[in-house]
Amino acid sequence: TQLLEQSPQFLSIQEGENLTVYCNSSSVFSSLQWYRQEPGEGPVLLVTVVTGGEVKKLKRLTFQFGDARKDSSLHITAAQTGDTGLYLCATTFYGQNFVFGPGTRLSVLP
Amino acid sequence: EPEVTQTPSHQVTQMGQEVILRCVPISNHLYFYWYRQILGQKVEFLVSFYNNEISEKSEIFDDQFSVERPDGSNFTLKIRSTKLEDSAMYFCASSEGHSRSYEQYFGPGTRLTVT
Numbered sequence: 001t002q003l004l005e006q007s008p009q010f011l012s013i014q015e016g017e018n019l020t021v022y023c024n025s026s027s028v029f030s031s032l033q034w035y036r037q038e039p040g041e042g043p044v045l046l047v048t049v050v051t052g053g054e055v056k057k058l059k060r061l062t063f064q065f066g067d068a069r070k071d072s073s074l075h076i077t078a079a080q081t082g083d084t085g086l087y088l089c090a091t092t093f094y095g096q097n098f099v100f101g102p103g104t105r106l107s108v109l110p
Numbered sequence: 111e112p113e114v115t116q117t118p119s120h121q122v123t124q125m126g127q128e129v130i131l132r133c134v135p136i137s138n139h140l141y142f143y144w145y146r147q148i149l150g151q152k153v154e155f156l157v158s159f160y161n162n163e164i165s166e167k168s169e170i171f172d173d174q175f176s177v178e179r180p181d182g183s184n185f186t187l188k189i190r191s192t193k194l195e196d197s198a199m200y201f202c203a204s205s206e207g208h209s210r211s212y213e214q215y216f217g218p219g220t221r222l223t224v225t
Contacts, residue, residue, distance in 0.1 A: 031212075033213060033214070040199075040219070041218055041219065042114075042203075042216035042218045042219045043153065043201070043216045044216070045214070045216075048213050088153065090153075090214075097155045097158060097168070098155050099155065100152050100153040100154075101152070102152050103152070
């Protein structure tokens with residue numbers, strides 16, 4: 001089974017700061033989804049990236065898919081307390097079903 | 111905005127009992143999934159379902175588990191004889207398709223507690 005790694009595992013920052021979290025694997029992704037999950041709730045889809053090198057923006061969130069399609073990053077500009085949550089990347093490696101990474105738990109302090 | 115719904119939100123059951131978790135996927139979606147998340151752990155794939163049959167299942171999805179689409183809207187997960195280690199959040203998801211760019215939309219989950 002292919003694995004997704006995410007870093008950092010935990011991140012605690014002050015409101016207004018910028019941050020980047022990472023998702024990577026030794027294998028090529030067919031596509032990659034980023035989700036945010038709050039305690040006791042289901043993952044909420046943020047974005048899907050498909051093409052190597054692709055950059056997508058969602059308000060203050062910028063998602064990048066690596067050229068080789070083995071890594072992705074999520075950058076948040078001017079973090080707000082409402083950004084607090086567990087950020088998950090997920091993918092389907094070729095021929096396999098959906099795999100989630102372990103997540104980065106972000107805490108944005110006021 | 112269409113969403114996946116799940117019932118109940120919380121189910122408590124005794125070890126050895128059968129439970130049925132229910133999901134209503136987004137209406138125009140064709141693929142349905144169950145995942146579980148043990149407290150503090152990763153979201154894990156259990157099973158995918160298309161055209162009224164299982165298309166893929168993980169090693170977690172053993173003989174105690176079954177899925178069904180009993181009518182045009184519901185999608186259920188049955189655990190026949192629950193064990194303590196089945197305690198987890200169970201998430202249903204659905205997607206329009208199964209291509210490399212498909213997106214899965216998740217329900218809010220059912221918290222299953224086995225005592």
